[in-house]
Amino acid sequence: MSQQLSINGVTHTVDVDDDTPLLWVLRDVIGLTGTKFGCGIALCGACTVHIDGVPRRSCITSVRSVGNASIRTIEALETTPVGRSLQKAWLDLEVVQCGYCQSGQLMSAAALLAGNATPSDEDIDTVMSGNVCRCGTYGRIRAAIKQAAAEIHQSAPEGTR
């Protein structure tokens, strides 16, 4: 079945079975391999992408269910101020260990900061509990999200803070 998908602002035409997981389309058809396969059962968060701004587990999202929605992957993280601040904080604090889960962690973190500009530790722990890290980088992830939030707050024009 031929279907058009809007991925990171670019329209792609793909010819796949309509029950194909979005994750396979991203990785194997489009070649966007930043999004990772983790558990395959929507429990680890490694495959997180944004669909119309909502974080979604792409391993259990059929391509049919996406329709005309706008898909954003880790490859487009740097196109937003929130994404750039997160990338900087991730590097500053050397969050990554093996790195496998980190694209999903960053996409969930971006969704968190888009909805909550000043998250508390509890907010972060709750939202990020959907992303598992076998290296145990949770403490650094939390610190990096707080640093990014602070940077975004600092750079916001006076009166919008």
Place this chain on the structure above:
Amino acid sequence: MKCAHAVALVGVLLAATTVADTPLEPLRSPQEFDSIRDRAARSKAYFTEAAKVLQHPRCLNCHPATRSPTQGDDLHPHVPLVQAGPENKGTKELPCSSCHGAANAATLGARVKSIPGNDHWSLAPASMAWQGLTTAEICEQIKDPKRNGNRTLAQLEKHLAEDPLVGWAWDPGEGRAPAPGTQQVFGQLISAWIKTGAHCENRSR
């Protein structure tokens, strides 16, 4: 907290290996209660039978005692630890729709065979918490407009008998035991309960 999540995650994976292929539980039809001559007693018996559905894990998991759902036949904490949020559909940052789509979805893993889904997937409001309540307490709650979404008994019957999200309990996706009987028989029991006065058992535990 992360340790708790890890333990819960292991629980999910272990539970998933034992839940599948559970034999379907029967649900008796209203006609099977015709021998109860006392109208109030028959009404209570209808509700007690219908409560096999209300007290089933497919229903209880999203009618939790707290503002976080549970999972599995053992009602373990939901992984991840999602919150109801302002509209009972999760928070903006971690909505239910991160994992639960418009229909049940097959997974790429063997131990959890499907992720539940429905167009109206959401958590029951706090006033409709059922976990920890007796059948008698649920009976009183479910007919109380202050706690049942301001529904009349007729609206309640329609909701339970026809709502697609209620109906999900009988079509919960591969690897998950459905609620007893069918939504049709469940609706008939609720209808019979209402027609006989919507009586509840005494609340003593």
